[in-house]
Amino acid sequence: MASLTCLHPTHPLLLHLGSALPAISNRCFNHSSSLNRTLSAKSPRTVPPRAMTKPSFSPAQDQVASPGDFEFVPPLRIVEYPDPKLRAKNKRIVTFDDNLKKLVHEMFDLMYKTDGIGLSAPQVGINVQLMVFNPVGERGEGEEIVLVNPRVSKYSKKLTLFNEGCLSFPGINADVKRPESVKIDARDVNGTRFSVNLSDLPARIFQHEFDHLQGILFFDRMSEDVLDSIRGQLQALEKKYEGMTGLPSPEKIENSKKRKAAVGFGK
Template sequence: MEKEEEEQAIPDAPLLWNAPLQVIKYPDPRLRAGNATITRFDDTLRAFAKDMFDAMYDDEGVGLAAPQVGVNIRLMVFNEMGKRGEGEEVVLVNPEIISYGKTQDLFEEGCLSFPELYGNVERPTKVTIRAHDEFGKRFKLTLSGWPARIFQHEYDHLQGTLLPDRMQPEVRENIAAGLEALVREFQATNPGTSPAL
């Protein structure tokens, strides 16, 4: 089990965002920033989760973490089918990993914050987690296969870990030109902001 970073608790900070949400791209520093523990389970949180699903579907994704839309809190959403009205919409607030399965597999992953960049990533095929839902109810869940991979990918975002961090050096080398292009684009559109590589 990975050592988790210390979570930041901001008890009464209001949750602020602008709709429609836009997925931010690497190397935006918000993708590497710490993410606050959620303590307020209210209509605002539920509205934000709904807007996250909208952004995820608009970008044809199957999962999305709050830092990917520039909001640094510990919340993720996913739907393994990736289509509105199909599959189950899952909201996980303040998720924690309890245990990993013993078997692993290699699979090509992409990420909405790294458009059109793909590479093989090895992950456990099973994970048991604890989390809250959007109403504050605490629950335990075991995920296997594709949902387990989606969860681990989005959980990485809550830890500030990004897709290339999980790739072997030779795989990362295959997307190096694409990463450099994203850095150039970020620097051109965000002068004076330091990229988080």
């Protein structure tokens, strides 16, 4: 498995929760997906700034999360498509306390139990700007990463195509094209600001989870041919939602062209 060698072990991006909580870990990509196998022989690397271009979006109008936004009854559960919480606006976090650390711990625990390598807060029904991931995807191995209020400052012009899965889309894997590398600004679980370059598998995990924080789902970035290959599976999830809730599906895959994501970030 690839490891996050582009980060120094003492970098503030790496999670440090102290002794108050058990060691934490994370995962939204399926650990057994072909994405992992494809990148298993590649080590992440830092990409020179000249290979990147600035995105066009602003966090200025983000709503601020309140203490009530962090309330949940454990254990957490994965929110599956087409639940409207996956499309809802996610609030900016301004309080870095034990409630946040508890949420992070529970998200990591759920990721390991569901065999993922990345997870965003909206995927557990909590609409705040938080993601966790571990490129190795094994409890006690690799680097456990927490990103709060992440922003993309640069991303590479070079795009790569890989097969992605998502815990919110059980059993569905398909090709998605994304920038090969990104430079991000974020806070860690203690509120410390930092910037870091990510490439290869860590960059792809980040972009997948960052899309969740923007209300963008991975099929929004698929080509029409690829989307057609999973259309029946998406429709099955829509019917499953209707059967479980007694409500009409909040979105239909036949209307996907209206939701197609623009190239880049935050759109």
